[in-house]
Amino acid sequence: EVQLVESGGGLVQPGGSLRLSCAASGFSFSSYRMNWVRQAPGKGLEWVSYISTSSSTIYYADSVKGRFTISRDNAKNSLYLQMNSLRAEDTAVYYCARGNDFDIWGQGTMVTVSS
């Protein structure tokens, strides 16, 4: 079964850090571009970051540029999002999504930034 499973969310204070992981299974992870998307409570979807298959090309939303870092380990079939200098407005469910057309999504992991 093709699957993406996120982990690493939780409660963190403003200014803190978290590292999210996305474990892929059921497909050739190294062949797919990957994305992170987030959704604040009661709000719409916001694209966060993109990484190419070889990690050679990376993009970020302006709202997270300079604070978040996307990475991947193809040997471990895993995608990561290192989040630093977290703000209250980063509170959201974070999803990983596969490919250019976001055809497969994980179930999401909740990140809450609050003191």
Next chain:
Amino acid sequence: DIQMTQSPSSLSASVGDRVTITCRASQGISNYLAWFQQKPGKAPKSLIYASSSLQSGVPSKFSGSGSGTDFTLTISSLQPEDFATYYCQQYNSYPRTFGQGTKVEI
């Protein structure tokens, strides 16, 4: 950045109704347009890519059309499981952008 504007923001419909949702891009995106369905508390599900291509396993009651700046998602005969929020998204350029969503209610 390319802005995606959906209309309406919400609609009320009945089982069996034909429903159409519109998505407009602020500049041309060719056919790099996807549609997603999201139910409360669940992850989005991909329905359509490349404006009109159905993802594997998605029922044919869903259809998409359009190119350039104007796109539509049509549900031919609304069923109880179709009540959800629908999002369009452009993947022509970065940053990827989503429409604000259309909530389909009973």
